Amino acid sequence: MKITVKFAAALSRYTQSSKIAVCDLGEKNDMASLIEALDAKFPGIKKVLCDESFEIADSINIYVNGDNIRYVEGFRTPLKENDQVNIIPAAAAG
Amino acid sequence: MIVNNPTSHFIFVFPKDHVNGEYNYINYKGKPLTNREYLQNWGKWLIFGSPEELGKLAEKLDPFIEAKKIPAAKYDREIIEEFELGECVMCVYCDLRQRDEIWEILASLGIEDKAWAYERETMERWLPGGHLLEKWIKGRGMSAEQAEQFRLYAKEKFRRMFEDEDAIFRGIEQ
Numbered sequence: 001m002k003i004t005v006k007f008a009a010a011l012s013r014y015t016q017s018s019k020i021a022v023c024d025l026g027e028k029n030d031m032a033s034l035i036e037a038l039d040a041k042f043p044g045i046k047k048v049l050c051d052e053s054f055e056i057a058d059s060i061n062i063y064v065n066g067d068n069i070r071y072v073e074g075f076r077t078p079l080k081e082n083d084q085v086n087i088i089p090a091a092a093a094g
Numbered sequence: 095m096i097v098n099n100p101t102s103h104f105i106f107v108f109p110k111d112h113v114n115g116e117y118n119y120i121n122y123k124g125k126p127l128t129n130r131e132y133l134q135n136w137g138k139w140l141i142f143g144s145p146e147e148l149g150k151l152a153e154k155l156d157p158f159i160e161a162k163k164i165p166a167a168k169y170d171r172e173i174i175e176e177f178e179l180g181e182c183v184m185c186v187y188c189d190l191r192q193r194d195e196i197w198e199i200l201a202s203l204g205i206e207d208k209a210w211a212y213e214r215e216t217m218e219r220w221l222p223g224g225h226l227l228e229k230w231i232k233g234r235g236m237s238a239e240q241a242e243q244f245r246l247y248a249k250e251k252f253r254r255m256f257e258d259e260d261a262i263f264r265g266i267e268q
Contacts, residue, residue, distance in 0.1 A: 006207055008142060009180040058225045066139075066197070066208030068215070086207050090225055091177035092140055093211035 001025045001081050003034055008088040014045045025079070031062070032075040034085065049087070050075065061090045095160065096152055103174075107152050107159050107167040119165040120263060122189040129256045132263040137212040138185035139197060141205055145172060148184045154203050155186070164188065164196055176233040177226075185211075222249050 005021045012019065023037035032054055039046035050056050054075040062069045063086045069077045079085075095113055097106040111117035120127055120136065127136060141151065148169040158164045169184035188196045193210060219226040222245035231241045255266070 010178055012180075061209065061211070063209045066210045068209075068211065071212075084208060086209050088140070088142075088209055089177070089179055090219065091174075091229070092142070092179055092183045092209075093138075093215055093219070 001027075001029060001079070003079055003081075003083060003085055005034070005038065005085045005087060008086075008092065010089045011048070011087060014048050015042045018042075029079050030075070031064070031069055031073075031077045031079060034079060035075065059090050060087065061093060062087050096156055103171055104168045105149070105152065105171055107156055109160055109162055109166070112166070119162075119187070120265070121165075122191060126262045127189070128260050129263050130259040133212075133214045133217075133256065135190040136187070136263075137190060137193070137210055137215075138187045139193070139200060139205075140209040140211055141169075141184040141186065141200070142179075142181040142207070143184070145170070145182050148182055151184065151203065151205075158199055164199060176229060217252060220248060221252060222246075 002022055002024050005023060007015050007019055007021070009019070015021065021038065021041055023034055023041065025033050025037055035046055035049055035054070038049075048057065049060050049062065056062065056070060056074060063084075064072065064077055064079065065084050069075070095108055095110045097108055097113060109117060109119060112119045118126055120132065122131070122135070141148070143151070152167060152169060155164060155167050159166060165187045167184060167186045170182035173179065173182055186196065186200060190212075197208065216226075218224055221227060227245070227248060231244060236244065255264075
């Protein structure tokens with residue numbers, strides 16, 4: 001399964017200036033797997049997005065189809081083909 | 095109606111009636127929200143862009159807001175450097191129960207990136223320990239004592255605003 005992730009401009013320093021990334025999750029289908037796939041593409045980004053136990057960083061909001069995953073199932077949020085994932089600094093919601 | 099007061103960081107788009115004090119845009123199907131409903135349901139679609147891009151979008155939203163199909167919007171006049179976003183943000187406000195129909199309008203205007211934030215999220219970030227309050231305190235170079243006083247002030251302000259859950263929501267004291 002391929003998932004497209006879009007990053008806010010403020011995160012470009014962690015994504016080699018990319019604003020968009022396509023990750024192939026194979027058979028996996030949850031947000032934690034997507035984060036691992038992103039970290040393989042952009043080493044170190046996992047530490048920006050969450051801690052070792054997959055607690056979402058306070059400074060980050062991750063959305064699946066517009067919904068903040070904090071209010072869904074966190075990193076256990078299921079993903080399906082064509083889902084839209086956006087990652088933005090939480091300050092934007094202020 | 096676009097309300098562009100140069101002394102404000104934000105540029106607002108409100109229905110004219112709201113500006114004239116004859117209408118409150120914070121409602122659902124014409125009924126004002128209680129404090130409880132506000133915390134449960136009120137929120138915003140977040141849109142990123144340059145001030146010019148958001149200004150053009152505001153002009154396109156204005157007729158929808160005047161027709162009360164969208165409650166209201168606001169956007170940054172300029173980038174807030176302290177927040178390190180690198181872009182300005184527009185908030186398009188509405189109740190959770192109408193957010194899908196409002197998203198359809200935004201999508202028809204070319205918006206693609208979908209991010210919904212509840213107002214309660216924003217408030218939590220402006221309470222003691224919240225990411226935004228602490229960043230703001232740090233940016234102002236406050237002493238430890240001043241920072242603590244400010245945290246207590248913020249906490250008390252929010253407590254007073256929402257202590258009666260069934261009262262009609264009267265707005266955020268800025």
